[in-house]
Amino acid sequence: MQYTEIMVRYGELSTKGRNKKSFIDRLGTNVRHALHQFDQVKVHAQQDRLHVQLNGADYDQVMKQLKNVFGIQTFSPSIKVAKDFAAVAKAAEEMVEEQVDHPITFKIETRRSDHHFPIDTFEMNDKLGGDLLHKFPDKLKVDVHHPDLTIRVEIRLNGIFLSSETIKGAGGLPVGTAGKGMMMLSGGIDSPVAAYLGMKRGVSMEMVHFFSPPYTSPQALAKAKQLTEKLAKYCGHIKFIQVPFTEIQETVKEKVPEGYLMTIQRRMMLRLATALMEKRHGLAIFNGESLGQVASQTMESMLAIEDVTNYPVLRPVLSFDKAEIIKIAEDIDTYDLSILPYEDCCTVFTPPSPKTKPSVKKARKYEQHLDIDGLIQRSLDGVKITDIHPGEDFLNQNEDVFAELL
């Protein structure tokens, strides 16, 4: 079928009242970004729908990219024909010929925004339905309630559009409409899922990754970058901020009682994320914590850790079970990467029995022995930022070393 455009239906954003225009504009920009490799494609973001004019581009390839754009409810490959019944009938016949190879039920669903067109919706349904029944008596039967195939006809000012498939989009809100967030990305299973869910609600994420050479290897860093690459397809590109954490961890280990090692390390991470956010104009910190999953993920622990920041700390997977998180990780293709063997900076310095109910008072007291400002500043001085795009390869540069680990 020579489709001429993909018709895109908006999701939740159509209910956003005054903000609707900026949401639609942002979605248009995001779709243009996602389709930038198709030179001939033109994107028109209008009030009720977004139209992707193919101008000869491969519709399958275009739809594959569209599936990753948040803010899209559904989309349909469509064919534009002249405003003339014979042209409509010809295109509908071609659709049936191509898509129907055994007897099915069908209906025609017409919408008419051009009220000057002489055939109204009822007449079009009737006439086109009759035409198809006449042409395919053995293949088609009408069922207006639960048809196997619905042929949609839209009569608009600039032409008549026919479509028969409705494909589910990624849902959510366009990335960028909720502002910028700093995602604490570890390389485990949970934080990439949390990043995905945050982006799905319109957050433009920057990844913050703490690494501790020589306790953590270059592969652990490469893995976090590769996870970022997997997520970049939802927004075009993502800034990856790698933050050296060795000196902080060594100092904390030396000076803080074992039960509070993890709490103080997390407080330091949060201080760093806060400093980066202030510099980079973010609005909230995101992490992959799920309530009760491990010692640091109790409410007491969250309270003791969040004590060091005034920014919201958002946890998109807070109430999910591990199995539910894994299911999303599999769906977004981060799971296999996340379970590769690696040593996270937290795992290396995790005490055998961290406090599950640390107190804010004690955490503050133990930190009195640390040069907090100096440690934070030296870590910030070593920050490196990379812009990561879909398709980039970080792991295979380390293939041999990985093979040894497996």
Ligand SMILES: Nc1ncnc2c1ncn2[C@@H]1O[C@H](COP(=O)(O)OP(=O)(O)OP(=O)(O)O)[C@@H](O)[C@H]1O
């Ligand atoms: N090296 C790191 N760099 C950045 N963030 C980290 C790092 N380690 C932990 N975090 C953040 O702290 C959260 C909790 O980490 P923790 O290791 O306790 O839990 P987890 O359940 O294993 O999470 P994940 O599967 O995301 O690693 C992570 O989800 C992540 O947001």
